[in-house]
Amino acid sequence: MITMKSLLATVLVLLIPLMSPSNATASKPNILLIMADDVGCDAIGCYGGQSHPTPHIDALARGGMQFSHAYSMPVCHPSRVCLMTGRYPFRFGAEGMKWGDFPEAAEGISIGDRMKQAGYATAVAGKWQLCMMKNDLQHPRRVGFDSWCLFGWHEGGRYHDPLIYQNGQRREDTLSKYGPDLYVEFLIDFMRQSRRDGKPFFAYYPMALCHDVTDDLKGRHVAPYKDGRWMTYAEMISSMDDMVGRLVAALEQMEIRDETLILFTTDNGTPAASYLSVDADGKMARPKVFSIRNGEVVPGGKGKHDDTGTRVPLIANWPGHVRAGTQTDQMVDLTDYLPTVADVAGLEDEDVFRDGISFAPPLFGDARKRQRDWIYSEHRGKRSIRSPQFRLHDDGRFFDLITDPNERQPLSIDDLPHEANQAHARLQRRLNELKTPADR
Structure with a gap:
């Protein structure tokens, strides 16, 4: 005869493997890290932005945790060094401050390397800006990425007719195509293949959007969007949100949405101006960029140490793990992402110096372990530090x-x-x- 006691014991035996931290889904979720380019809080709906609809990003915030005190460096390159290494650029001396380069001392200890240590398949697509790709075709592999699809920074277009290097080769099929489509398609294929292989994935998407086109291609201009002009900032914001929506939809279609942590942030504030067209003299015209946030007009502050240049969105979404509809005042900067994803992946502490501190504990409801109470910023020889006040x-x-x-x-x-x-x-x-x- 089956007693209530024996029935409960049987149920517990069946449940223990599901509750164990060693369960693959619980201990090693897929991680999709999205970092948009030149997008401040003023441009995002869930942060009070009123100029640009961002329904897909807003949906991530409603279904997850929204940080009100997330910060970057004032411009893109030092921000990328921070995210990739978990260190501030000055930690690498002059090499860390060199524009468009990556410190050789960081090879082997980057975010890609760290995730490979945890058994993840790794990929990056979009904007690299850590080397001149044509001169170093294997650079992403040396810093931990199994595969990559990256536009040639200051070599050609990033949007229309983009110049793209994929896994060490220049792509020859990009004419009349739209770069962000190709970056997203590449990541979706990577995620699908990782699922077939039974490996958790780390997909890093440093978006080209919403940085304007380059103006230094030696007498030529990249392909326009339409009517002889490039995309407006508003059009780029809309496209950025669409790309986020496509990635989320792909995860749902693959039935791995509940197994995937999505982190969305940006590399610095909204730009003060954005290239749009060519004037009568053939020079590129760059009108100013403004956003309306909570009823106030906010000019773009990229390059500044104040909140318009360094305070950025951060949204974390993992259904069933990160509580939906939550907001936090915990302070986070871009050095914190490497230790956070390592923490989420179940890695033990390492014998490598990092400035960053994991924000995984507050993600999952434990704010007591969070210690950061200041944010550091540097750009072109100027430095600043802030507390919440x-x-x-x-x-x-x-x-x-x-x-x-x-x-x-x-x-x-x-x-x-x-x-x-x-x-x-x-x-x-x-x-x-x-x-x-x-x-x-």
Whole structure:
């Protein structure tokens, strides 16, 4: 006769494997990391943006966690070094600050390398900007990516008739095609193949969108969008959102949406201007870019150390694991992504120096382990550091961001109240410490 006690014991035996951290889905989810280009919070609907509909990105926020204190560097290259290495660029000395290059010391310890250590298939598609690809066709492989599809930075177009290198070869089939379509198709094929192979995947999508076209191709211009012009910023935002929607739909079609953590962020704030057309003299015209956010007109702030240049979206979505509809004030910067995905993948601590701190604990409901209370920023010899309330620039300017979010009137250091004086001293000590290159 089956007793209630024996029935419960049987049920527990059946459930234990499902609850175990060693369960493949629980311990090694697929990870899709999307980093859009030149998109500040002001351009995203769920962050109060009103100029550009972003329904697919907004849906990720409704179904996951939205961070209100996520930050980047003021411009794209140092942001990419941060994300790829988990370190601030100055940690690599002059090599870390060299525009469009990647520190040789970071080869073997990058985010791609780390995910391969966890048994992941790895791929990257979109914008690389970490080498001149024509001169180093295997560079992505050396930093941990099994496969790649990347446009030739400052070699040709990234959108229409794009110049693309795929797995060490220049593609010859891109005429009359749209680059973002090709990057997304490549990633979908990669994810589908990884599923067939039974391996978890790490798909990194540093988008070309929404950076405008380049103007340094020695007397020629890249292919226009239509009517002799390139895409407006609004059109690029719409396309960016569409690409996010296509990737989510593909995961659903493959029936692996619930097994996939999606992280969406950007590399810096909205640009102040964007190339749109050619004037009567054949020069590229670059009108200003503005967005409306929460009823206020916000000019693009890319390149600035303030919030218009460095405060960016961050959305985490993993059905059944990241609680839907949640928001957090936890501070995150781009050095934190490498330790976070390593943490999610189940890797143990490593004997490699990282500036970043994993934000996996707050993703899954444990905010107690989160320690970051400052954000560091550097660009063209200028540095700044901020807490949730204050920002200190290395030229001595000190702002209360609660009362002066646009940083119009620096505080008088001699007249600071006690709490502000303590905050200033803490930030100054930390800024002074952030100068030393990493030993390893």
